[in-house]
Amino acid sequence: MGGSGGGGGGGRREAIERELKKLRAERDELDGRIRLLESQLGAVPAGVSGAAAGKGVEDGACGGSVACQRRVGNGFARDDGLPADMIYRYSRHLLLPDFGVEGQRKLSQSSILVVGAGGLGSPVALYLAACGVGCLGIVDGDDVELNNLHRQIIHKEAYVGQSKVKSAADACREINSSIKVVEHHHTLKPCNALEAVRKYDIVVDATDNLPTRYMISDCCVLLNKPLVSGAALGLEGQLTVYHHNGSPCYRCLFPCPPPVAACQRCSDSGVLGVVPGVIGCLQALEAIKVATGVGEPLCGRMLLFDALSARVRIVKLRGSSPDCTHCGKNSFFTEQDFQKFDYENFTQSPMSDKAAPSVNILPESARITCQDYKNLVDNGEPHLLLDVRPAHHFQIASISPSLNIPLSMLEEKLPTLETSLKETGEASTLVVLCRRGNDSQRAVKLLHEKGFASAKDIIGGLQAWGRDVDPDFPVY
Numbered sequence: 405m406g407g408s409g410g411g412g413g414g415g416r417r418e419a420i421e422r423e424l425k426k427l428r429a430e431r432d433e434l435d436g437r438i439r440l441l442e443s444q445l446g447a448v449p450a451g452v453s454g455a456a457a458g459k460g461v462e463d464g465a466c467g468g469s470v471a472c473q474r475r476v477g478n479g480f481a482r483d484d485g486l487p488a489d490m491i492y493r494y495s496r497h498l499l500l501p502d503f504g505v506e507g508q509r510k511l512s513q514s515s516i517l518v519v520g521a522g523g524l525g526s527p528v529a530l531y532l533a534a535c536g537v538g539c540l541g542i543v544d545g546d547d548v549e550l551n552n553l554h555r556q557i558i559h560k561e562a563y564v565g566q567s568k569v570k571s572a573a574d575a576c577r578e579i580n581s582s583i584k585v586v587e588h589h590h591t592l593k594p595c596n597a598l599e600a601v602r603k604y605d606i607v608v609d610a611t612d613n614l615p616t617r618y619m620i621s622d623c624c625v626l627l628n629k630p631l632v633s634g635a636a637l638g639l640e641g642q643l644t645v646y647h648h649n650g651s652p653c654y655r656c657l658f659p660c661p662p663p664v665a666a667c668q669r670c671s672d673s674g675v676l677g678v679v680p681g682v683i684g685c686l687q688a689l690e691a692i693k694v695a696t697g698v699g700e701p702l703c704g705r706m707l708l709f710d711a712l713s714a715r716v717r718i719v720k721l722r723g724s725s726p727d728c729t730h731c732g733k734n735s736f737f738t739e740q741d742f743q744k745f746d747y748e749n750f751t752q753s754p755m756s757d758k759a760a761p762s763v764n765i766l767p768e769s770a771r772i773t774c775q776d777y778k779n780l781v782d783n784g785e786p787h788l789l790l791d792v793r794p795a796h797h798f799q800i801a802s803i804s805p806s807l808n809i810p811l812s813m814l815e816e817k818l819p820t821l822e823t824s825l826k827e828t829g830e831a832s833t834l835v836v837l838c839r840r841g842n843d844s845q846r847a848v849k850l851l852h853e854k855g856f857a858s859a860k861d862i863i864g865g866l867q868a869w870g871r872d873v874d875p876d877f878p879v880y
């Protein structure tokens with residue numbers, strides 16, 4: 405009876421999920437039709453009807469600057485006059501002597517692609533939408549996760565598990581239903597980047613990894629697009645404008661990628677939620693300046709932001725290098741070369757933090773699984789669990805009882821470790837743990853060299869423990 409009841413419950417759940425999927429699809433279709441009709445209503449002056457009212461850019465694709473100039477859904481009439489509702493909406497822009505009607509018109513005729521709908525991309529997309537960019541493209545292949553929400557303010561709890569692009573696009577349309585929002589539901593890669601970027605006037609790099617940074621820069625050089633690039637990590641951020649008004653491309657400054665150890669991500673080192681918000685707002689500002697020709701963009705200059713001391717510095721960058729292999733006078737890098745280029749291999753780092761490679765420097769005999777360790781504990785076997793994460797990581801969550809000695813301090817703390825190991829018994833096993841199973845291997849390697857022959861590491865670390873043994877363990 406129990407098996408039959410479980411099967412019935414499963415069948416009902418599947419039916420509900422199918423019905424929800426169907427209703428969501430119908431809702432999306434209705435939303436699209438409503439937005440189209442609203443844009444047509446707002447674009448057509450009184451007395452205009454019929455075929456003349458239906459001429460605009462279709463949903464799902466942005467034809468670039470030409471298409472956006474012809475688009476009437478943003479409220480700009482064909483004679484370049486501003487309708488009353490648009491004057492009211494953007495009146496605070498129009499009152500600025502340095503921006504005014506001409507600045508707003510140029511912005512409405514521009515198309516901007518935001519690569520990444522995360523901590524940086526959230527404020528970029530929201531402000532560009534609110535300010536009235538003609539065509540806003542958003543590209544991202546990830547789904548919304550709960551640990552995104554402290555910094556990725558464009559997303560809501562209700563969208564957890566759904567596409568970031570869908571969430572971001574919906575938020576932008578809620579702010580400004582008169583603009584064109586194009587959804588690119590994929591990760592930008594060499595095989596699809598040229599096709600996507602070609603349709604836009606300006607590109608905003610709101611990503612968080614080195615291979616993608618090189619790829620986007622190369623793509624913008626090939627297609628001659630200005631690139632507004634930003635980065636945020638920990639309590640610091642920076643931004644500049646590449647390949648515009650004589651400014652260098654990314655390869656001009658960094659022809660060779662920095663060491664992998666120097667390229668941390670917020671998933672490794674953390675980030676205060678406000679920091680990408682600050683940098684993202686400034687990226688939106690720079691994109692607007694480039695689109696409208698208002699002000700002096702950060703070309704040949706880089707802004708450095710230190711949140712802890714509330715200091716902002718501007719440093720001068722060297723100009724575009726004539727010897728650059730990608731943007732120099734004698735560049736030989738082609739679109740075909742771009743599509744074949746392996747950026748992950750070039751930088752020795754992955755584009756996605758979900759595909760981060762694991763260290764593999766120990767023999768199998770020096771490693772145990774999480775289940776092996778659980779069996780060791782359940783059987784009461786004498787051992788010492790050594791946690792080699794940084795102290796502030798240990799404070800977040802830990803397996804008790806365990807001894808915390810950060811990897812960076814392990815060699816100098818060996819006497820402490822030896823004393824603790826003796827207290828557990830002569831035949832005790834030394835088990836080493838970290839967050840993901842990489843630092844623990846490095847620690848065991850060092851311990852073996854120092855005479856701790858019994859040391860073994862737990863494969864996959866605390867993330868594996870939370871996944872395979874204790875689902876209630878707080879993974880971070």
